[in-house]
Amino acid sequence: MSSKELPPTEAASLSISVVVYRPNEALLARTMSSLAQACEYVRERVPGFAARLVLVDNGGLGDVSDAQRALSASGVSSSTISGHGNVGYGRGHNLAIEQTSSRYHLVLNPDIDIAPSALFVALGFLDAHPDTGLLTPSIRDDDGGLQYLCRRFPTLTDLLVRGFAPAxxxxxxxxxxARYEMRDVITESDPLWDPPIASGCFMFFRTEVLKRLEGFDPRYFLYFEDYDLSLRTHEVARIAYVPAVQVVHHGGGASRKGWAHIKMFGVSAFRFFNRFGWRLW
Structure with a gap:
């Protein structure tokens, strides 16, 4: 039986955290709209399903009342945490994680479109595989191409060439x-167990696992906090890449966002390698 054919076995609670800093309002609205549709898809099939979105405003969040009303109509409650300033990506998510008591928690970027069936399939897969603590989906780009965002442990050469070298x-x-991006084992049809690193744009956790790990390491302001959390997850639970769970990611790399992001990337990379070991080649 494929992961598409495994419905959730019981009602579950889901919390979702989205951290924003001067967000693209159109992309955020699309993300919230797709989240509403995906939650409605679950609610129609799993009586008792409950979902709650926490928007963490690191600065610059505009009026999202229309999107929140659409979420409410789909049975999703929502709230906003604000006033703390720009504390970074991981620390922002931790503010939401600390207050949740859900069964599952989704760490979500504000530039993700979620397929209508994605959450339903994810819940079914995790119900069927209780040893799985983190699920990562099939992630596509704007043109429908597969983004290979599962990773093997990086070397400094991998990061520099992939992120900053000319074509x-x-x-x-x-x-x-290709080896670093796991293109030799990632497919569009078959789940893959235990990829070393999962992308932080969509991390579907058992909340108990996330709580045990104490969320993201707050020492990373931006970049590599997902690498760090993925590697620590392996110590307590399994990670599964599940291509039947599908999303579209509209994000871009650090080199395309200016020197401030390149500097943050470098600082976080240094912290990551100091913690987990340097590999140059």
């Missing part, structure tokens, strides 16, 4: 980068 140089390292 001609990246082509010379294509085989190496």
């Amino acid at each position: 001609g140089v990246r082509r010379r390292f294509s085989a190496r980068l």
